[in-house]
Amino acid sequence: MRSVNTVIETIDQIISDGVKRDILHLYTDDSKFGGNYILLKGKKVVNFGSCSYLGLEFDPRLKEASKIAIDNYGTQFSESRAYVSIGLYRELEELFYRLFEAPCVITPTTTLGHISNIPVLISSSDAIITDQQVHNSVNTAVKLIAASGTHIEVLRHNRMDLLEEKIKLLRNKHQKIWYLADGIYSMFGDTAPMDDLIRLLNLYPQFHLYIDDAHGMSIHGKNGRGSVLNKHPFHPKMVMATSLAKAFATGGAVMVYPNKEMARRVRTCGGPLITSGPLQPAQLGAAVAAAKIHLTDEIYTMQEELQDRIKFANLMLRKYRLPVIAENNAAVFFIGVHLPKVGYNMVRRMLEAGYYVNLGIFPAVPMKNTGIRFTITRLHSFSQIEQMIRTMAEELPKALKEEGICYEDIYKAFKLPLPEEQLVDTEVASVIKQALSLKTFHYKTIRDIPKEEWNGIFAGKGTFDWDGLLLLENTFQNNELPENNWKFDYVIIKDIVTGQPVVATFLTTALWKDDMLSPAFVSENVELKRTAGDPYYLTSNVISTGSLLTEGDHLFIDRTSPYWKEAMQLFFDKINLLQEKYNTNSIVLRDFQHIDEEFESFLIDNGFFKTAMPDNNVVTDLSWSDAEEFYQGLSKWSKAHFRKQVKKYQDKLDICIERNPTKEDIDHWYALYENVKNNSLELNTFTLPKDLFINIANDRSWEILTIKLSPGTKEPQKTVCVVFSHIGGDSYIPMIIGMDYSCNKEYKVYRQALYQLVMRGKMIGKKAVHLGFSAAIEKKKLGAVSFLTYAFMQIRDSFNAEILASMNLAAAVS
Amino acid sequence: MKLTRSEFCQFTLKSRLELLKEFGENILKKKVQMRLISVYTIFDFYVEVYENLASQELERVEPVRNIHFVELYKRL
Numbered sequence: 001m002r003s004v005n006t007v008i009e010t011i012d013q014i015i016s017d018g019v020k021r022d023i024l025h026l027y028t029d030d031s032k033f034g035g036n037y038i039l040l041k042g043k044k045v046v047n048f049g050s051c052s053y054l055g056l057e058f059d060p061r062l063k064e065a066s067k068i069a070i071d072n073y074g075t076q077f078s079e080s081r082a083y084v085s086i087g088l089y090r091e092l093e094e095l096f097y098r099l100f101e102a103p104c105v106i107t108p109t110t111t112l113g114h115i116s117n118i119p120v121l122i123s124s125s126d127a128i129i130t131d132q133q134v135h136n137s138v139n140t141a142v143k144l145i146a147a148s149g150t151h152i153e154v155l156r157h158n159r160m161d162l163l164e165e166k167i168k169l170l171r172n173k174h175q176k177i178w179y180l181a182d183g184i185y186s187m188f189g190d191t192a193p194m195d196d197l198i199r200l201l202n203l204y205p206q207f208h209l210y211i212d213d214a215h216g217m218s219i220h221g222k223n224g225r226g227s228v229l230n231k232h233p234f235h236p237k238m239v240m241a242t243s244l245a246k247a248f249a250t251g252g253a254v255m256v257y258p259n260k261e262m263a264r265r266v267r268t269c270g271g272p273l274i275t276s277g278p279l280q281p282a283q284l285g286a287a288v289a290a291a292k293i294h295l296t297d298e299i300y301t302m303q304e305e306l307q308d309r310i311k312f313a314n315l316m317l318r319k320y321r322l323p324v325i326a327e328n329n330a331a332v333f334f335i336g337v338h339l340p341k342v343g344y345n346m347v348r349r350m351l352e353a354g355y356y357v358n359l360g361i362f363p364a365v366p367m368k369n370t371g372i373r374f375t376i377t378r379l380h381s382f383s384q385i386e387q388m389i390r391t392m393a394e395e396l397p398k399a400l401k402e403e404g405i406c407y408e409d410i411y412k413a414f415k416l417p418l419p420e421e422q423l424v425d426t427e428v429a430s431v432i433k434q435a436l437s438l439k440t441f442h443y444k445t446i447r448d449i450p451k452e453e454w455n456g457i458f459a460g461k462g463t464f465d466w467d468g469l470l471l472l473e474n475t476f477q478n479n480e481l482p483e484n485n486w487k488f489d490y491v492i493i494k495d496i497v498t499g500q501p502v503v504a505t506f507l508t509t510a511l512w513k514d515d516m517l518s519p520a521f522v523s524e525n526v527e528l529k530r531t532a533g534d535p536y537y538l539t540s541n542v543i544s545t546g547s548l549l550t551e552g553d554h555l556f557i558d559r560t561s562p563y564w565k566e567a568m569q570l571f572f573d574k575i576n577l578l579q580e581k582y583n584t585n586s587i588v589l590r591d592f593q594h595i596d597e598e599f600e601s602f603l604i605d606n607g608f609f610k611t612a613m614p615d616n617n618v619v620t621d622l623s624w625s626d627a628e629e630f631y632q633g634l635s636k637w638s639k640a641h642f643r644k645q646v647k648k649y650q651d652k653l654d655i656c657i658e659r660n661p662t663k664e665d666i667d668h669w670y671a672l673y674e675n676v677k678n679n680s681l682e683l684n685t686f687t688l689p690k691d692l693f694i695n696i697a698n699d700r701s702w703e704i705l706t707i708k709l710s711p712g713t714k715e716p717q718k719t720v721c722v723v724f725s726h727i728g729g730d731s732y733i734p735m736i737i738g739m740d741y742s743c744n745k746e747y748k749v750y751r752q753a754l755y756q757l758v759m760r761g762k763m764i765g766k767k768a769v770h771l772g773f774s775a776a777i778e779k780k781k782l783g784a785v786s787f788l789t790y791a792f793m794q795i796r797d798s799f800n801a802e803i804l805a806s807m808n809l810a811a812a813v814s
Numbered sequence: 815m816k817l818t819r820s821e822f823c824q825f826t827l828k829s830r831l832e833l834l835k836e837f838g839e840n841i842l843k844k845k846v847q848m849r850l851i852s853v854y855t856i857f858d859f860y861v862e863v864y865e866n867l868a869s870q871e872l873e874r875v876e877p878v879r880n881i882h883f884v885e886l887y888k889r890l
Contacts, residue, residue, distance in 0.1 A: 308829035319815045382829070383836040386815060 010609045011363055014340060017601060023347040023359060033058075036379040038356065045356045046384050048374040053219050053331045054302045055379035056249035061293065062286040069285025077281060082274045088284035095291035099223045100256045102234045103263035106287075107272060108279050110214050110243045110253040114141035116270025117255055118210070121239060121262065127151040127174040129166055130806075131158065131181040131192075132799055135212050138180050154802045155179070160196040171206045183213030183228040183242075187364050187373060188325045189332030191216075194232055201235050209238045215332060218247035219306055224294040227330070234258060247331075248294075250286040252279045306331065306378045313376050313385050320393035321419060323410045325371065334360055335372040335392065337399070338410045341605035343370040345399040346392070353395065355388045367607040368413045368794055404569045412580065413796075437497055438563055440570050443490040446470055446506075457492075457504050460729035462552020462591075467701050468728055469506060472547060475692045476510075482536075483686040486510040486547065487582060491574050493567040502567035504556040507575065508547040509582045513684050514538040514800040517613065522807050523681035538800050543579055544588040548685055549692075549735065551616065551770065554591055565602060572606055585800075590791040591616075608792035614683060614773035617784040618731075622762045622769070630758070630783075638781045646755045649747045652713050653720075655756050658704040661697050669693060669704075669722040672738025679741065682774050688736070693724070696736075701728035705760060707749055721749045723757060732761030733770040750775075754782050816857040819877040830875040834861055844887055849873070853884055860884070 018024030022041060029039040036055075038047045056062055069088060077086040089106060096104040107113035118141040122128060128142060132154055146152060151174060155163055163179060170177050179200075181192045192211060200207050216227030226242055234240075236258045244252040257263040267273055279287070293299060310331055317324045317333065325334040337343050340361055347359045350372070360373035372392065376385060400406060411418040443449050446469040454466045464472075469488070476486040487509040492501050515523045515538055529537045546554035557564055575587055589603070590613065600610065624630045634642060658665065670690050677687050696702045707721040720740040726733040734757050743749055754771060761769035771779045776786050795801060822830060834840075838856030845851075845867070852863040860881060864874040 304826055305829065308825050311824060312829075312833075315817065315821055316815060381836055382833050386837075390815065 010604065013600065013604055013610075014362055017340075017604070018344065018347075018359060018361070021344050021348060023344060023351065036377065036384070040351065040356060043351070043354070045351060045354050046380070046388065047356050048376070048380075048388055049356050049358045050377055051215065051246040051331075051375055052249050053247040053306055053375065053377050054249065055377050056218075056247070056290055056293070056302075058379075059249070059289075059293070062249060062289045065285040065289035066282045067285075069281040073281035075280065075282070077278065079278070080275060081278050085278060086281060086284060088281065088288060089278070092284060092288050092291060095288060095295065096254055096256075099291060099294055100225055100229075100234065100254075103257045103260045105255045105257070105263050105267045105270070105273070106279060107253045107255060107270075108276065109245070109251075110212065110241055111137040111140060112272040112276060113241045113253045113255045114138050114212070115144065116266055116272050117239060117241065118142060119145050119271065120266050120269045121210075122150060122178055123175070124148040124150050125174060126176040126178060127153070127170045129153045129155050129163065129170075129177065129179045131155055131179070132802055133157045133182070133185050133187070134180050135182050135186060135214070138182075138210075138212055142180065152806050154799070154806050156799050158190070158193055160193055160200070164200060167200065167204050167207050171204060174206065176208050177204070177206050178208045178210050180210045181212070182215075183211055183226060183240075184215035184328075184330045184332065186215055186332065187360055187371075188334045189215075189328055189330040190326035191227055191328055191330065194228060194230075198232050198235060201237050207237065209235065210241075211238065212241045214241070214243035214246055214253075215330060217242040217244070218249075218294065218299070219303055219331060220329075224248075224299045224303070244283075244287055244290075248287070248290050250290050251283045252287060302378060306376070309376050309378065309380055309382070309385060312382055313389065316386055316389040320389050322389065322393055322396065323407070323414070323416065325369075325414055325416075331376045333374050333376070335374075335396075336369065336410045336414045336416075337371050337396070338368060338405055338413045339403065339605065339607040340367065340370045341403045342399050342405055343372065344605075345403055346372050346395060349395040349399055350388075350391065353391045355391060357388075357392075362609060366795060366798055367604075367609050368796070370607070404566075409576070412576075437495060438502065438567050438570055439494055439496045440574055441492045441494065442574060443492075445473060445488060446490065447473075449490060449492075454490075457501055457556050460731070461556075462546075462550055462554065463726040463728070463733055463735060464506060464546065464550045464552065464554065465701070465728050467699065468550070468726065471695050471699050471701070472508075472549060475689065475695050476508075476547075479689055479691070481686075481689070483511040483539075484689045489578055491571060493570050495561060495563060495567075500558065500561075501556065502558045502561045502563055503571050505545045505554055505571070506547075507543055507545055507578065509541060509543045509578070509584055510548060511536070511539050511686070512542040512544075512548070512586075513686065514540055515804055516684050517611075518684070518804050519808060520681040520684075522804060523684040525807055526804075527681070527684075538803065540585040540800060541582060542586045542588055543575060543582060543584045544586075544590055546590055549688070551591055551733070551735075551772070555589060559599075568602070568606075579796075585796050587794040588791050589793075592790045592792070593787050595790060603792045607794050609794075611791050611793055613789040613791050615776055615786040616773060616789045617771040617776055617779040617786050619758050619761070619769040619771065619779075619782065619784045620767075621783060622758075622767065624762070627759065630762075634781075634783065638783075641781045642755075645748050645751045649752055652710050652747055653749070653752055654708045654710050654717075656706045656708060657760075658697075658706055658722075661704065665719075666690070666693050666697060668719060669706075669738050672719070672722050672740060673736060674738075675741055676737055676739050680774070693736075696724050701726060703727050705734075705753075705756060707753055707756065709743065709747070713747075718743075720744075720747070721753045723753055725757065725760075727764065727766070730766060731768045731770055732757065732764070732766040734772065751778060754779060758782055818857075819859050822856070822859075822861070822877060827872040827875045830861070831863060831872060834863065834875070842884055842887055851887060853878075853887065 026040050036047050037044050114137050167177055184191050211228050213226040213228045218224035220227040221230040240256040244250050323336045325336050343359045350357050358373040360371040408418055451466040459465050479485050489507040493503040494501050515526045526538050670693055705723045706719050709715050709718045720743040722738045723734045724736040758769050771784050834854040838854040840854050842853040848868045850865040854861045859877045861877050866873050
């Protein structure tokens with residue numbers, strides 16, 4: 001649940017930031033609209049955010065029909081359509097039947113249309129494949145049927161080759177395979193590959209298409225049927241949902257079916273059509289008038305006028321060399337700006353210059369794919385379009401400079417080739433950055449950094465002092481398996497005047513399991529696929545502060561320095577370069593425990609989103625002097641637990657600190673570790689290499705605590721638990737545990753281990769004992785405090801995350 | 815920002831006329847029989863426009879290469 005909450009928190013933060021900056025949640029101040037101007041915060045601006053692409057909302061015929069409907073039927077007709085519908089509905093349905101030449105059902109919104117359709121049309125024996133970028137409203141309806149056991153998968157956006165592969169795989173297992181997509185995608189304005197989809201519909205009898213053409217309605221096709229039906233007739237295995245709240249200009253939605261029976265079934269059984277309210281007279285009256293216009297040749301003149309404006313906008317965007325993400329003939333345009341902070345900056349600048357444009361931001365697009373989304377309508381004059389695009393071209397370099405970003409960053413973020421003319425800009429940005437009073441030092445090995453310098457920054461902060469890192473470098477290089485070969489990068493950014501570090505960290509680049517933090521039931525499913533022959537299924541290269549084997553305060557930032565933000569920008573530059581070099585999918589800044597608002601905003605502005613890590617459990621109070629005093633300090637409930645679960649078994653278990661272990665010892669301990677690893681999917685990682693255990697055994701910064709069965713037990717001297725702990729700093733940090741589960745029930749070995757670790761930390765004079773992630777309740781009983789721990793991430797390609805989310809959903813509801 | 819002649823010709827006649835009115839300058843307007851003939855300069859070329867006054871239809875909105883035709887129109 002925490003990961004869900006952190007997504008909501010991130011959305012809250014981003015949107016609230018936009019609200020504070022007066023660019024989101026705005027209200028118009030006009031007492032009356034006329035044309036495409038609106039009054040925002042007292043300023044008259046040209047509206048480039050309207051989806052009423054044909055400008056029909058001001059058509060006198062629609063307005064008059066709306067007024068007449070109110071005069072005749074009142075402001076509402078408040079009855080469920082399961083009982084009675086106002087007569088205008090019949091008229092409108094007949095008009096839509098003529099318009100689409102197919103049976104239709106009218107719904108109050110497109111979202112309610114999907115909720116009516118999907119649970120009725122798709123059964124548990126079917127499979128659903130959703131396009132990665134299908135509209136959120138379609139996914140909302142899919143969630144409703146996940147519980148019925150319908151197979152659900154996500155397809156990489158518009159990849160018809162992969163879709164065909166999936167159809168081939170699924171066609172013998174499922175009655176129908178439904179692909180859910182948009183006709184025109186609402187953010188980037190790109191379109192579904194209809195030619196390919198029609199080919200697949202014709203080729204595979206099991207394949208069906210469910211398509212939302214909200215942004216294509218009216219502006220394309222015969223009678224304004226939309227982009228999906230622009231070049232192809234209605235396919236008998238297709239269901240189409242389309243909106244009346246965009247170019248059609250009346251509100252509402254219409255669902256179109258290949259046959260009358262399907263329409264009848266949805267009309268009869270669709271949830272919102274039974275229990276929700278209908279479209280009201282004013283909307284119905286306007287919709288009848290709009291439909292009549294669509295059935296005349298006038299619609300083609302309107303379409304032509306809009307298409308000319310779209311063509312003109314595309315020409316201007318090319319001439320002004322703006323980073324357009326997908327050029328097409330839709331009325332939606334997206335100019336990449338890379339990070340949220342540039343997006344905020346640009347929308348503000350455009351407003352000041354007299355143009356309202358949308359901010360395209362997370363969660364609608366990935367964080368690093370923030371952009372300016374604008375729409376063109378038939379009401380825009382050519383000069384308005386030219387002036388708006390010219391203004392954008394003039395303001396973007398200023399916004400980029402102000403936020404320390406260059407064009408190259410934008411093109412990289414959207415995986416687009418950098419136009420030649422932008423190379424100069426990159427050089428200028430580089431010169432500007434060098435002029436700062438900061439210098440970046442980058443090392444490939446800890447050996448190149450003076451020990452005292454590194455330990456001066458990081459000693460006592462975790463398991464990554466100079467010696468600890470040397471051990472990791474020696475272990476995780478030159479191995480056979482890719483997951484055991486890590487790349488190490490050390491970054492120190494210094495104030496060149498004082499010579500002091502402002503930002504410092506070490507980074508590892510490694511192969512991670514994408515389900516590392518997923519619920520165990522999701523990892524179980526993923527592991528099945530891995531063991532079935534695809535060991536690297538859902539794995540990605542990740543560049544992260546710290547490593548998979550360290551915990552603590554990995555990122556040093558001197559917040560007292562006036563240059564800390566500039567230093568962080570240089571750090572982001574470096575990490576972005578490394579991401580390019582190593583071709584990693586994600587950047588993870590991890591193990592943050594106390595985050596203030598300024599720091600969180602700063603990271604989000606720079607394209608990171610916050611995600612919860614498992615809570616870290618630490619025994620911070622070691623002020624007691626002996627075991628008895630420790631016991632007395634426990635709560636009444638914990639005392640009882642301690643007596644029954646720990647104390648009772650103490651004389652059956654011997655505690656040893658191991659020195660100079662043999663090869664056989666290490667083999668046995670490794671087997672115990674593998675037991676734990678294979679039993680724990682809560683934090684699903686690759687199995688650590690045995691060399692690590694050998695290296696730890698020979699390192700004085702670590703110690704090995706074992707628990708053996710005492711004489712008098714059934715297997716005296718048998719080692720049933722081993723814990724490898726880092727002892728280099730002020731804290732006692734157990735990092736790896738191994739156990740013989742066959743003895744755990746009889747001797748409560750795990751609880752004994754936790755207790756003995758606390759005792760050991762105290763005995764050797766440490767200030768705290770870090771008991772790590774998971775099993776928080778067990779650890780709390782021994783006095784541990786849970787600390788909320790967060791990571792900040794950037795993901796280039798969220799496809800694997802979306803697959804995991806769909807697996808999570810399917811498993812959680814079934 | 816300039817459009818080239820070929821880019822200008824990608825638009826419908828109605829849009830071309832709008833472009834002329836928004837970005838161009840009218841340098842000649844003359845009624846010849848039932849036609850209104852106009853000449854505009856826009857970007858770096860000339861465009862002649864024929865509007866049929868009887869049918870209210872746009873008959874021609876085309877770039878022209880030879881400037882001397884303006885003088886010819888004036889003499890009509």
